[in-house]
Amino acid sequence: MNAAIRAVTRIAHAKNLQVIGFERGWEGLIQNNFQHLTPRSVGGIIQLGGTMLHTARCPEFKTEEGLKKAAKTLNSHKVDGLVVIGGDGSFKGALDLSKHCNTLMAGIPATIDNDVYGTDETIGFDTAVNTAVAEIDKIRDTAISHERIFIVEVMGRQRGFLALIVGITVGAEIILVPENQCNLDNVVTVLKENALKGKKAGIVVAAEGCGRVSEVEKAIEEQTGSEVRLTILGYVQRGGSPTARSRLLASLFAEKAIDVLCKAEGHKVVGLRNGEVSSIDLEQSCNGYKPIEPKLLKLADMLAT
Numbered sequence: 001m002n003a004a005i006r007a008v009t010r011i012a013h014a015k016n017l018q019v020i021g022f023e024r025g026w027e028g029l030i031q032n033n034f035q036h037l038t039p040r041s042v043g044g045i046i047q048l049g050g051t052m053l054h055t056a057r058c059p060e061f062k063t064e065e066g067l068k069k070a071a072k073t074l075n076s077h078k079v080d081g082l083v084v085i086g087g088d089g090s091f092k093g094a095l096d097l098s099k100h101c102n103t104l105m106a107g108i109p110a111t112i113d114n115d116v117y118g119t120d121e122t123i124g125f126d127t128a129v130n131t132a133v134a135e136i137d138k139i140r141d142t143a144i145s146h147e148r149i150f151i152v153e154v155m156g157r158q159r160g161f162l163a164l165i166v167g168i169t170v171g172a173e174i175i176l177v178p179e180n181q182c183n184l185d186n187v188v189t190v191l192k193e194n195a196l197k198g199k200k201a202g203i204v205v206a207a208e209g210c211g212r213v214s215e216v217e218k219a220i221e222e223q224t225g226s227e228v229r230l231t232i233l234g235y236v237q238r239g240g241s242p243t244a245r246s247r248l249l250a251s252l253f254a255e256k257a258i259d260v261l262c263k264a265e266g267h268k269v270v271g272l273r274n275g276e277v278s279s280i281d282l283e284q285s286c287n288g289y290k291p292i293e294p295k296l297l298k299l300a301d302m303l304a305t
Contacts, residue, residue, distance in 0.1 A: 028053070049242060118284065133166060149224075155233070171304075
């Protein structure tokens with residue numbers, strides 16, 4: 001997010017626009033906590049993970065009264081355009097807020113879940129993938145040395161984009177995603193077949209939304225006789241220095257966001273579609289559902305043989 005904040009600020013100033021950043025997301029908007037952003041104040045943050053403006057959950061923003069307070073803050077500062085950096089939850093909040101004020105909304109997708117409708121990729125996704133891959137590569141060394149099976153849980157409470165890409169790129173024998181119901185018999189069968197082929201170690205990558213990792217662990221141990229260990233990567237995936245890919249997307253998305261606001265094209269979400277940076281209506285993004293790629297699931301199965 002820091003890379004996006006930096007890019008938004010500098011591109012806006014290049015167009016002679018003034019920029020203020022509300023601290024802690026919607027909470028700062030409600031409480032009118034903000035700071036003036038200039039090209040110099042956002043210097044030295046492109047390589048930093050997280051957000052210099054900080055972030056927080058804000059239950060009050062989900063209420064009618066909270067939305068009215070946020071709208072009042074925007075009106076008091078005469079904000080013409082609000083850039084919202086986040087995921088589908090943030091964009092739904094922006095859509096609700098847009099009904100209470102005249103400020104134009106521009107969404108920049110930034111979530112490691114990569115589940116925002118209207119973009120093939122979100123800021124932070126590539127960073128989270130590379131972080132998880134680096135950790136699982138180390139775990140595989142241990143798995144091979146000790147001839148064990150490791151179940152590695154990555155983030156993804158509702159969607160399996162992260163687990164799928166991570167699983168493919170670490171050579172996981174099995175990938176479990178929330179979109180497909182976990183079949184314990186299939187998991188055990190695959191690992192037994194791998195053992196017959198001479199495989200004495202393995203990696204199972206599971207999205208946290210599968211919710212059955214303990215059952216999977218028990219079933220594998222009982223039915224294959226293998227030693228199984230569970231590793232939960234947790235919040236390590238959400239931090240760290242952003243990859244070059246994430247920094248580039250942040251800059252490209254910021255440029256497009258400022259462009260749609262300057263052209264007063266309405267409430268939009270910017271994104272990458274078929275290699276091109278474009279935008280779709282905010283409401284369309286909020287109501288759309290981004291499907292997981294069946295071809296990648298099939299590819300993962302073939303690679304695991």
